[in-house]
Every structure is written in structure tokens, then in C-alpha cells.
Amino acid sequence: DIQMTQSPSSLSASVGDRVTITCRASQSISSYLNWYQQQPGKAPKLLIYAASSLQSGVPSRFSGSGSGTDFTLTISSLQPEDFATYYCQQTYSTPQTFGQGTKVEIK
Amino acid sequence: QVQLQESGPGLVKPSETLSLTCTVSGGSISGYYWTWIRQPAGKGLEWIGRIYTSGSTNYNPSLKSRVTMSVDTSKNNFSLKLTSVTAADTAVYYCARSSSSSDLDYWGQGTLVTVSS
Numbered sequence: 321d322i323q324m325t326q327s328p329s330s331l332s333a334s335v336g337d338r339v340t341i342t343c344r345a346s347q348s349i350s351s352y353l354n355w356y357q358q359q360p361g362k363a364p365k366l367l368i369y370a371a372s373s374l375q376s377g378v379p380s381r382f383s384g385s386g387s388g389t390d391f392t393l394t395i396s397s398l399q400p401e402d403f404a405t406y407y408c409q410q411t412y413s414t415p416q417t418f419g420q421g422t423k424v425e426i427k
Numbered sequence: 428q429v430q431l432q433e434s435g436p437g438l439v440k441p442s443e444t445l446s447l448t449c450t451v452s453g454g455s456i457s458g459y460y461w462t463w464i465r466q467p468a469g470k471g472l473e474w475i476g477r478i479y480t481s482g483s484t485n486y487n488p489s490l491k492s493r494v495t496m497s498v499d500t501s502k503n504n505f506s507l508k509l510t511s512v513t514a515a516d517t518a519v520y521y522c523a524r525s526s527s528s529s530d531l532d533y534w535g536q537g538t539l540v541t542v543s544s
Contacts, residue, residue: 321488354530363521363537364472369530407472411529415487416462418472 322346322410326419332427339395341422343408348388352412355384355393358405358421367406368393398424429454431522431535439516439542445509449522449535452503456480460525461498461505465518466537473518477525478505512542 323346333339343353351371356364366375368384371391381396395402403426408419435447449461463475476486478496486494490509498505509516519539523531 352529356531363523363534364531365534366530366532369526369528369532373528375530375532409472409474409531411525414474414485415476415489416474418474421471 321415322349322413322417324408324410324417324419326406326408326422328422329420330423330425332425333398334427335398335400337398337427339398339402339424341393341406341424343386343391343393343419345389345391345410345412349410349412351387352410353384353386353391354409354411355382356407356409357402358407360404364407395424429524429533431524431533433520433522433535433538435538435540437539437541439512439540440544441513441542442511445507445512445516445540445542447507447520447522447538447540448504449506450502450504451524456498456500456503456505460529462523462525462531463496463507464521464523464531465516466521467515467518475507475509475520514542516540517542 325344353371355368358364372384383394405421405423430452439445457480460477462477478484493510495508519537521537522535524533526532
């Protein structure tokens with residue numbers, strides 16, 4: 321199985337901050353990398369697919385980059401509704417695997 | 428707008444079989460992979476497996492011996508069966524659609540399944 325490792329596991333930030341979350345794959349996955357946001361008690365929501373493509377309806381403050389083994393999710397200016405847990409997912413091979421999650425908390 | 432809704436018992440006894448159905452509305456089930464994911468309380472997401480509308484499946488090897496997925500295109504739904512459950516199978520179970528880009532673009536709201544006697 322391909323292991324996905326996110327860092328940090330959690331972070332505290334203020335509204336307006338620029339936030340960066342990284343995801344590293346245990347082997348090359350090309351650009352088969354997606355990012356999801358999960359609010360408490362809710363299903364995950366797709367933010368970024370194919371490493372850098374913004375899902376329809378997602379605010380442009382979210383962006384993704386990377387290829388191969390190293391990927392980044394950036395929130396350019398954190399908004400109150402962005403406090404949530406973020407997961408990366410590889411779809412290069414089955415079983416598809418997720419990172420352990422990064423919880424973004426209010427500072 | 429595509430919507431997915433999980434249904435099934437919220438309580439299953441140890442050693443019995445967990446059975447869930449996901450009903451798709453607002454769009455056709457044909458031509459997509461349909462996926463099951465689970466999430467134990469306070470933990471991360473685990474991919475259980477997926478089924479194409481032809482019936483072709485991919486299962487997580489960690490669960491493969493206990494998992495069966497099926498699809499009913501006439502009813503626009505797909506199903507999950509997990510046999511010989513234990514407390515470790517207690518989780519929120521989600522169904523989701525896998526788009527042509529392989530991402531999970533539509534999700535059900537999730538259903539909590541508790542394994543307990």
C-alpha cells in the first residue's frame with residue numbers, strides 16, 4: 321500500500337493567515353492526489369483534485385501543488401469557515417489511501 | 428445535483444454481517460466507480476473499496492476476505508456487506524462517487540454503525 325503522511329498533524333492559525341499543509345507519498349504517485357476538507361460531523365468535501373485543479377465552487381484562496389511524492393495545500397487567507405480537518409488522498413493505485421489528517425484550529 | 432444516501436442498521440452484533448445500501452439520486456449510477464469509506468470516531472478515513480457499474484470491484488486487502496460489494500443499476504443503488512464484524516468495525520460509513528478524475532466528488536452524509544451485543 322502507498323503510505324500518505326501529512327504534516328503537521330495540527331496547527332493553530334488566525335483569520336487572514338496563510339496556511340500550508342504538506343502531504344508526502346511513500347512512492348511516486350504522479351499527480352493522482354486529492355485534498356478534502358471535513359467539518360465536524362460532516363462528510364468530507366472535495367477541494368482539489370489531480371494535485372492542483374480547483375473543484376467547482378471551491379473558493380480560490382485554496383490551491384494545490386506538487387507531483388511525484390511531495391504535495392502542498394495552501395490557504396492564502398484563512399477564513400472562519402476554514403477551521404476544519406484536511407485530508408490528502410492518493411488515487412494512483414488501489415487500495416486508495418488517505419493521509420492521517422491535519423486539524424486547523426483557531427489561534 | 429447528485430445526492431447519495433446511506434441506509435441500513437445502526438447496530439450490528441459481533442460476528443454478524445453489516446449491510447448498507449447507498450441510493451443515488453439526481454443522476455445515473457451508470458459509468459462511474461462507487462466507493463465505500465469508513466471513519467472510526469475521532470480517527471481518519473479508511474478506503475474500503477469500490478465497484479464499477481459493470482460489477483467490477485477493488486477491495487482493500489485489509490478487509491478483502493470479509494467485504495462484498497454489489498450494484499443494482501435498475502434501482503440506482505449499490506451495497507456493502509461486511510461479514511464477521513467486531514467492535515473494530517464500529518465507524519461512520521460513507522458512500523461516495525468516484526469521478527472520471529478518480530477523486531470523490533459526491534458523498535453521502537454518512538451513517539454510524541455500532542458493533543455491540
